[in-house]
Amino acid sequence: MNYPSRLIEDAVSEISRLPGIGKKTALRLALHLLKRDEQQTRGLSEALLKMRTQTCYCVQCHNISDEEFCNICKNPKRDSSIICVVVDTRDVLAIEATSQFKGLYHVLGGIISPLEGIGPSDLNIDSLIKRIENSPQDERVQEIILALSPTMEGDTTAFYLQKKLKPSEVKVSTIARGIPIGGDLEYADEITLGRSIVSRVAYD
Amino acid sequence: MNYPSRLIEDAVSEISRLPGIGKKTALRLALHLLKRDEQQTRGLSEALLKMRTQTCYCVQCHNISDEEFCNICKNPKRDSSIICVVVDTRDVLAIEATSQFKGLYHVLGGIISPLEGIGPSDLNIDSLIKRIENSPQDERVQEIILALSPTMEGDTTAFYLQKKLKPSEVKVSTIARGIPIGGDLEYADEITLGRSIVSRVAYD
Numbered sequence: 001m002n003y004p005s006r007l008i009e010d011a012v013s014e015i016s017r018l019p020g021i022g023k024k025t026a027l028r029l030a031l032h033l034l035k036r037d038e039q040q041t042r043g044l045s046e047a048l049l050k051m052r053t054q055t056c057y058c059v060q061c062h063n064i065s066d067e068e069f070c071n072i073c074k075n076p077k078r079d080s081s082i083i084c085v086v087v088d089t090r091d092v093l094a095i096e097a098t099s100q101f102k103g104l105y106h107v108l109g110g111i112i113s114p115l116e117g118i119g120p121s122d123l124n125i126d127s128l129i130k131r132i133e134n135s136p137q138d139e140r141v142q143e144i145i146l147a148l149s150p151t152m153e154g155d156t157t158a159f160y161l162q163k164k165l166k167p168s169e170v171k172v173s174t175i176a177r178g179i180p181i182g183g184d185l186e187y188a189d190e191i192t193l194g195r196s197i198v199s200r201v202a203y204d
Numbered sequence: 205m206n207y208p209s210r211l212i213e214d215a216v217s218e219i220s221r222l223p224g225i226g227k228k229t230a231l232r233l234a235l236h237l238l239k240r241d242e243q244q245t246r247g248l249s250e251a252l253l254k255m256r257t258q259t260c261y262c263v264q265c266h267n268i269s270d271e272e273f274c275n276i277c278k279n280p281k282r283d284s285s286i287i288c289v290v291v292d293t294r295d296v297l298a299i300e301a302t303s304q305f306k307g308l309y310h311v312l313g314g315i316i317s318p319l320e321g322i323g324p325s326d327l328n329i330d331s332l333i334k335r336i337e338n339s340p341q342d343e344r345v346q347e348i349i350l351a352l353s354p355t356m357e358g359d360t361t362a363f364y365l366q367k368k369l370k371p372s373e374v375k376v377s378t379i380a381r382g383i384p385i386g387g388d389l390e391y392a393d394e395i396t397l398g399r400s401i402v403s404r405v406a407y408d
Contacts, residue, residue, distance in 0.1 A: 002300060004268045004275065004293060011255040014248040018233050029222050031293060033256055034268070041256035044218040045249040051215040052237055052245035064208045064238070071208065089208060089235060096206060 060131065062107040062124045064089050072096075072104060079103045080135070081142040085128065085161065087111050087154075091147060103145075106131065111148065112157040120160055128161075132168045143171040150177055264335065266311040266328045268293050276300075276308060283307045284339070285346040289332065289365065291315050291358075295351060307349075310335065315352065316361040324364055332365075336372045347375040354381055 003009040008030055015026035033041045057063065058070035065071070072078060072092075082103030086092055092105050108123045128144075135141045144165055148154035158174060165172050178196035179188050188196075207213040212234055219230035237245045261267065262274035269275070276282060276296075286307030290296055296309050312327045332348075339345045348369055352358035362378060369376050382400035383392050392400075 002297070004296065005259055005270045007251075007255040007259050007270070008268055008293075011251045014244075014251040017244065017248070019236050020229075020232075025224070027294060027297075028224075030252075030255060032223050033252065034259060038256055040221065041252050044221070045253040047211075047215045047218040048234075048237065048245050049249040051211040051234060052242055055209055055211050055238060064212055066209045066211070089212075090231060092208065093206070093231075 061105045062109055062127070063092055063105060077102075080139050082145065083128075083131070083141055083143070084145045084147050086147050087149070095147060101145075103143075108157070111153045112160060113153045120164075123157075125161065125164060129164060129168065132165075132170055141170055143173060146172065146174045148174075265309045266313055266331070267296055267309060281306075284343050286349065287332075287335070287345055287347070288349045288351050290351050291353070299351060305349075307347075312361070315357045316364060317357045327361075329365065329368060333368060333372065336369075336374055345374055347377060350376065350378045352378075 003012065008027070011030045012023060012026040015021060015029055016023050021029075033044075055064055056066070056068075058065040058073055059068055060073045061070060063070045063072065067074075079102050083106050084095065084101055084103055085106045085108060086095070087108055087110065089107065092107065095101050095105075106124065106128050108125065108128075110118050110123050112118060112120055112123070132141045132144070144161075146158045146161060148158050162172055176199060177192065178199065179185065179192065185193065207216065212231075215234045216227060216230040219225060219233055220227050225233075237248075259268055260270070260272075262269040262277055263272055264277045265274060267274045267276065271278075283306050287310050288299065288305055288307055289310045289312060290299070291312050291314065293311065296311065299305050299309075310328065310332050312329065312332075314322050314327050316322060316324060316327070336345045336348070348365075350362045350365060352362050366376055380403065381396065382403065383389065383396065389397065
């Protein structure tokens with residue numbers, strides 16, 4: 001496209017490097033910012049740069065944090081004997097929103113994906129093993145919950161983690177797969193429905 | 205949502221002020237930037253600020269421009285006797301991409317919309333009238349094409365412009381409404397199909 005100004009072209013090209021944003025959307029966003037108060041663009045620009053340069057990660061669970069230890073790891077009310085392994089911060093937020101988990105997290109920072117060139121060494125797996133080994137005797141890690149997506153990459157990562165965790169003799173579990181609440185049996189895919197029968201839960 | 209860091213929260217809140225981007229998408233974009241090279245965020249942040257603070261507008265047609273007159277207004281090969289009135293830069297880009305128009309443009313900078321509090325005085329309408337009045341005798345503006353969307357706001361703006369342009373005795377036309385190329389008669393809405401019959405075009 002023949003942009004009317006070099007500055008617009010640069011902005012569109014930078015915005016469209018973001019995932020899921022094409023040239024047309026980028027142009028729409030750029031023109032929107034041009035129409036608004038200069039302060040809005042300044043705020044956006046500064047917030048992005050500040051976030052990228054100053055964000056740090058919890059030294060224990062690798063979640064994004066403002067300090068050395070994140071709010072969850074610092075919280076004495078959380079159960080440190082149970083660790084939920086997730087891919088990224090979004091998963092932590094999603095599980096926290098359920099209020100059903102009172103343990104700690106471990107953020108892998110990605111998922112094993114040979115296609116994208118991401119191997120086990122690129123993820124925070126060694127630190128998970130060390131974290132289990134180094135846990136104090138009175139607060140020993142008892143269980144690791146793998147909360148990974150049921151995709152090829154998720155299953156590969158879960159399989160790798162199971163093997164890696166075997167020597168440490170902690171209990172390893174995975175989040176339940178089954179029919180979502182409100183889901184209709186008729187429209188569930190065969191694999192999910194099959195899995196929900198195999199992993200059926202007995203009434204108390 | 206309970207963000208793990210103040211910096212992320214600020215970035216998400218700034219990103220989600222953009223049109224069509226909610227909190228979830230904003231978080232996804234923020235986490236994407238965190239994973240990438242710092243240079244990408246720096247580039248984006250600088251391009252946005254530079255665009256907002258340094259972009260200027262063509263003094264004649266109000267299109268975005270790097271200089272006093274935009275590339276189209278400066279081009280001596282363009283026909284200055286015919287002006288196409290559009291809402292914003294995106295429309296100029298869209299019409300330029302067709303290669304069917306060799307005249308000049310006039311960018312209104314918006315559309316009359318009482319709901320959003322945008323009246324005629326907020327648009328570049330007076331400068332259009334002056335531009336026609338002040339056009340030199342040998343390059344007199346002969347025709348104004350209104351290229352506005354066939355929406356309520358577009359029709360209101362077109363109606364207002366027609367009235368305003370009447371005293372200057374230029375020919376005023378509008379882009380054709382009808383069945384799009386490749387469109388199927390069966391699926392065309394009644395108003396469009398009706399309009400295409402009323403505005404039928406005779407074969408030469």
